[in-house]
Amino acid sequence: MLRSHDVLKFAGGAALSLSLTMGFGVGARAETTITAVMQAPLRSLDPVITTAYVIRNYGYMIYDTLLSVDAKGEIKPQMLEKWEVSADGKTYTFTLRDGLKWHDGKPVTAADCIASIKRWASQDKMGQVMQSLTTATEKVDDKTFKMTFSTATNIVLRALSKPSSLAAFMMPERVANTSPAEAITESIGSGPFKFVASEYKPGVQAVFVKNQDYVPRAEAPSGMAGGRVVKVDKVRWVAMPDAMTGVNALKNGEIDFIEQAPYDLLPLMKSDSNIQLIASKAQGGQPVMRLNHLLPPFNNKLVRQAAVAAIDQKAIMQADIGDPAYYSTCAALFGCGTTYASTAGADDLVKADPDKAKALLKEAKYDDTPVMIMHPTDFANAGGSFVPVIAQQLRQGGFKVQVQAMDWQTVVTRRAVQKPVAEGGWNIFTTYLSLADISDPLSNYTVAANGTKAWFGWPTSPKIEELRQKFATSADAGELKTIANEVQKLAMDDVVVVPLGEFSVVAAARTSLKGILDAPVPVFWNIEKTGN
Numbered sequence: 001m002l003r004s005h006d007v008l009k010f011a012g013g014a015a016l017s018l019s020l021t022m023g024f025g026v027g028a029r030a031e032t033t034i035t036a037v038m039q040a041p042l043r044s045l046d047p048v049i050t051t052a053y054v055i056r057n058y059g060y061m062i063y064d065t066l067l068s069v070d071a072k073g074e075i076k077p078q079m080l081e082k083w084e085v086s087a088d089g090k091t092y093t094f095t096l097r098d099g100l101k102w103h104d105g106k107p108v109t110a111a112d113c114i115a116s117i118k119r120w121a122s123q124d125k126m127g128q129v130m131q132s133l134t135t136a137t138e139k140v141d142d143k144t145f146k147m148t149f150s151t152a153t154n155i156v157l158r159a160l161s162k163p164s165s166l167a168a169f170m171m172p173e174r175v176a177n178t179s180p181a182e183a184i185t186e187s188i189g190s191g192p193f194k195f196v197a198s199e200y201k202p203g204v205q206a207v208f209v210k211n212q213d214y215v216p217r218a219e220a221p222s223g224m225a226g227g228r229v230v231k232v233d234k235v236r237w238v239a240m241p242d243a244m245t246g247v248n249a250l251k252n253g254e255i256d257f258i259e260q261a262p263y264d265l266l267p268l269m270k271s272d273s274n275i276q277l278i279a280s281k282a283q284g285g286q287p288v289m290r291l292n293h294l295l296p297p298f299n300n301k302l303v304r305q306a307a308v309a310a311i312d313q314k315a316i317m318q319a320d321i322g323d324p325a326y327y328s329t330c331a332a333l334f335g336c337g338t339t340y341a342s343t344a345g346a347d348d349l350v351k352a353d354p355d356k357a358k359a360l361l362k363e364a365k366y367d368d369t370p371v372m373i374m375h376p377t378d379f380a381n382a383g384g385s386f387v388p389v390i391a392q393q394l395r396q397g398g399f400k401v402q403v404q405a406m407d408w409q410t411v412v413t414r415r416a417v418q419k420p421v422a423e424g425g426w427n428i429f430t431t432y433l434s435l436a437d438i439s440d441p442l443s444n445y446t447v448a449a450n451g452t453k454a455w456f457g458w459p460t461s462p463k464i465e466e467l468r469q470k471f472a473t474s475a476d477a478g479e480l481k482t483i484a485n486e487v488q489k490l491a492m493d494d495v496v497v498v499p500l501g502e503f504s505v506v507a508a509a510r511t512s513l514k515g516i517l518d519a520p521v522p523v524f525w526n527i528e529k530t531g532n
Helices: 053-062 108-122 125-133 154-159 243-251 265-269 301-310 313-319 355-362 378-384 387-396 408-414 464-475 476-494
Strands: 033-036 067-069 075-077 080-085 093-095 132-141 144-149 193-195 204-212 234-237 275-291 369-378 403-406 428-434 500-510
Touching: 033 265, 033 355, 053 193, 067 154, 075 080, 075 154, 075 275, 080 125, 093 108, 093 154, 108 125, 108 144, 125 132, 125 193, 125 464, 144 154, 154 313, 204 464, 234 408, 243 500, 265 275, 265 500, 275 301, 275 313, 301 387, 313 387, 369 378, 369 387, 369 408, 378 387, 378 408, 378 428, 387 403, 387 428, 403 408, 408 428
Parallel strands: 033 234, 369 403, 369 428
Antiparallel strands: 067 075, 080 093, 093 144, 132 144, 193 204, 204 234, 275 428, 275 500
């Protein structure tokens, strides 16, 4: 969300030029540029080693995916011409479509895709499940490769098509061979835009230009699938010094698009005939609270359950979003109104019960060990707006609480630390997940419970992992729902993750932008710019 704590102050106070067009010789048309303020400044360029959404968005600018999901939730080919499945359901053969080139002009090959899948799957929770079932990945020829599994499963289609973190972006083999422990050093994709490295200023500006060699699919765009037709010359992502500056820049025509408009400033924009507000449930999110299972006091299950009893979702969502038109309380780990929505084990979550929290702490023999919460003051939806509310709710439930303010980048770095708080560790952090990321037990990486291999917080639940493996190999709709419901029961009981509600994202754009797609990810293909 673009509020004062979502944005970056310019280094040294220098102003960033917002010139939208360039001069050309007589007879040449003006360059069309979309200038956008994204949810957070872009500081990193490796979409495999982080789940940060701004880096996912960057990935979709310059990379492509083998498969995509359309607006109906159906899996469609993207870089692929086709795929074939063996009679026993264990082998998938993938064939690339013609005309695929890397930005350096070299052709995309099967070897590139094999290396990309390997690196991505080592980091992605759903990819890890897929790899545990994979017995072989082999090149057939330059345009074809096949993957074989130990059992009949369609997990490869589900994993390679999922739209969000971590999306399976394809990279050149030499880039994909980079160890996941190291960040890649090249921004070479085969996607609809090219990254202009010479104009990149980390945290301040990122520039993309139309890839003239890109051959989009012939189908109309739908969700993340179909033709990715670029209709402008350039896209610039810029940081704004504060929320009001961004809104004023939009009103004045200095910028064209704000990915996540500040809810408290929506009335100011609604009255402007040159601005369109676009509410999107598809790009909406689920704020979550994550507890560190490795450190006291949350290495005690009863203490974790006490934290859940202390939470009141409505108060948290009110602090985060404010307008009830854009949020709802929801205890479903896999999203409310979705195929796998469940309220199992959620009785204590939506409404606070501080007396129950205190009783659980007493039973757990809680010794007043302070709980340290990281507070990302520059990122509202990740906790900047509601961590103080959580802290107060926990105090009312009997916890001793310490809040440490820091920027989001520090949270992202520190949440990976498994040491005690005094040595740089933590007890609680908050963030939000795109609704596209939480739709089932495999795509929702927060329910993975394989100890130190799990997402930050590192819960351990062999039963959950067993069920996730079963989910990966089942094709029966009824069985899948049963599995998802059981995963929610176990995850809520063990407090693997604490969902805090749901919200819709509201983008703000100049009316000169046409064709903005309502997809799970903010994308810049299909958008035309006419005038200012």
